[in-house]
Amino acid sequence: MSRWGALRAYTSLPAATGRRFLVVTLVGRIPATMGQLGALLLVGGATQSLTLGGATAAAFAVGQAAGGPVVGRAADRYGHRPAGLAAALSHTAALVLLVVCVGAGAPAWASLTSSAIAGFSVPQVGPLSRARWTALAHRGRLSADRLPTAMSFEGTGDEIAFVLGPALVGVIATAASPRTAVLVAAGLTVTTCVAFALHGTATLVGGGRGGSAAAGARVPPVPVLLLAVALTGLGCYFGSTQAGVAWRAEAAGAGGAAGLIYAVLGLSSALAGVLVPMLPASLSLVRRLWAGFVLLGVLSLPLAIIGGSNAGDLWVLALLIAFPGVTIAPILVTAYTLAEMAVPVERISWVMTLLTSSVVVGYAIGALVSGSLADRYGPAAPFLIALAASGVGAAAGTLGRRRLAALRPGTAAAGGAHAR
Template identity: 30%
Template sequence: MSYASLLQAPYVTRLLLGTLVGRLPSAMAALAIPLVLREVGASYDYVGLAAGGFAIAAAGGGPLLGRLVDRAGQVRVLVPAAVAAGLGLIAIALAPSEPAVVLAGAVLAGAATPPLEPCLRVLWPDLVPAARLESAYAMDSASQELVFVGGPLVVAGCVAADSPVGALWVGALLGLLGVLVVATASPTRRWKAPVRSPDWLGPLRSRGLAVLLVSLTGVGAAIGGLNVLVVFYAEHHDMVGGAPTLLALNALGALIGGLGYGAVRWTSSPPRRTLLLTVGLAAAYALLCLVPSPPYMAAIMILTGLFLAPVLTAAFVLVGKLAPVGTVTEAFAWLVTLMTAGTALGSSAAGVILEHATESQAASVGVLSIAVGAVVLAAGQRSLVVRDADAARAAA
């Protein structure tokens, strides 16, 4: 089954597009909120506080909303969350000069961000044949890059047509529209999580899942460090298009890598495959320490992306297998949260190093972070193996 045939399967295209549209506000808010606040003369300290509040609230709210989905169903959580997140963005748009309103709106918009990523990944086993599930995850992983490219482009269009405030209104509308497309689909309305026994740890009681999530935090740190590094690199090298060009090349590599991964019939086990791909990602990031001239830097950015999407795809497969019964949505939400937390840590570390050391040393943040994740994966290989009996219970 090709990607074209996957997209032709009932509800696949609808749910994938709805999820992508519904996730655009997150990528838009990261840029639109600072632009709106700067337009009214806010200081960079205040801008950072508001943007950070949005990001932290989104990271913290994800697992909580994921747990609610596992207990109440997708529709009952997605729609109210989209409304609440939209109201948060609109509050900022209506009163950008009121600090209390802006901060409350940023926190509300972040905390209520609809968990569309986890919800779609939970639905894939119901949408495609088991033999093509990994291809579906690969298509999902690769398509994420469209959100990070499309979000800033929509903001740029809103700024050109009117002002940054318009981007917040558009973001609120797109978020609700995307969620309605997903929530009104039959697979979404039918989905119910298996009954589980109450446990405050939720999916984190799975040792294998905890190992996997810790390793992915290192991958997130590498991404965060790279985001800061390319800005510094573009300022000190004659690079056509600057940092956006480098990040776009990285996204292109991820798109190619994700689709290529899903087109291959793999024979190795998911735990071993995840480990090997993570080692490959670390090797690709190690090349950044050379700080080469722009043409070679462009090639390295594509290479790092080529490994990133396959690592995430292999991880998606493992999350679905390792999560205890009735906690799969929350498990995927934890993946997003810890990746986000890792990105924040990596960005901070790279920023401090660039202020006091060299580009090569800042690039080492990504290598070391992924290397630590690979060591954790290697040490926990046995815990990542899903026994047949466990898999049968999960399928039931």
């Protein structure tokens, strides 16, 4: 198949799920990217305290990191429909409760608790959508050679959501109010996330098909741990880079430009995600993962030098941040594809949410450490931490080369972990 012919593989995806699923899974992941910033703006604006606003956003992130695997485990054990509906309705209620608490002038602990619950109950549309593609491939409804294309579609969807979600919050908060932005996130959750939970593909994973089997299905710990460490490094890269960009924008007296500059990273990543099927088949997934992290570090060097030395205008920063962005979606697509090969389908939802939570944990670590060091030492610290974070991912790929290289499509099934 030619490189351009590989892109035509995207046209086969609607036949496996229907066009409605593609729309629902794309739009359904946007609310999860709105909550953290929405909570920060809502609480920070109402209390005139960025410290409390930041703490509320942090509570959302901590809840999301902790709740992701719980939602995934419930989806494997009880099915995507009950787990997805419970998460979507709980998330919606928690966001509305946050708005009510802030509007009523409730104590700070009430806002923090509401935000943490909202984060904990994020419906996890992206990871669960990946689990459904995996199940489709295992059930023979999606050709095995189309699964990487489906994962590329998912990676691109993630990047689009990470760009559109915060941008949507900013636009709505400016045009109306932060309160409206949070309520819009709640409205999107109760519509699109519920639609995702009820879609016919939900019956392919967990519940009656794997509820009891999920408890006994074995997850190989080493490959999953290696992938989780690698994606924690990637998340740390996100948080550190964002902290460095925010410092530069604030120093230039254009704090609002930080979001726009950081969005360039997501846009270039989304474009690269679309083109992942064009990568040569001769490049193994393990080498692709390692090379992705190495290239991420190399392409980040100009950004670290210019950004860290406080040289150049902000438009230069926006240009330089586009280059490392082209490696991010390929890294994510590769990591999730390797996870699919390693894990029995009865536990795929849990592992996909675990990997997504690893990114969230890494982001929180990067943002916290880099933000603190940037206040003391300037922008060089966060950009250097970002380089180190890319090294963590490369190291995980190197140390796990043999374990990950041994994975093949159907490896978990061959080990007796599940039946198709």
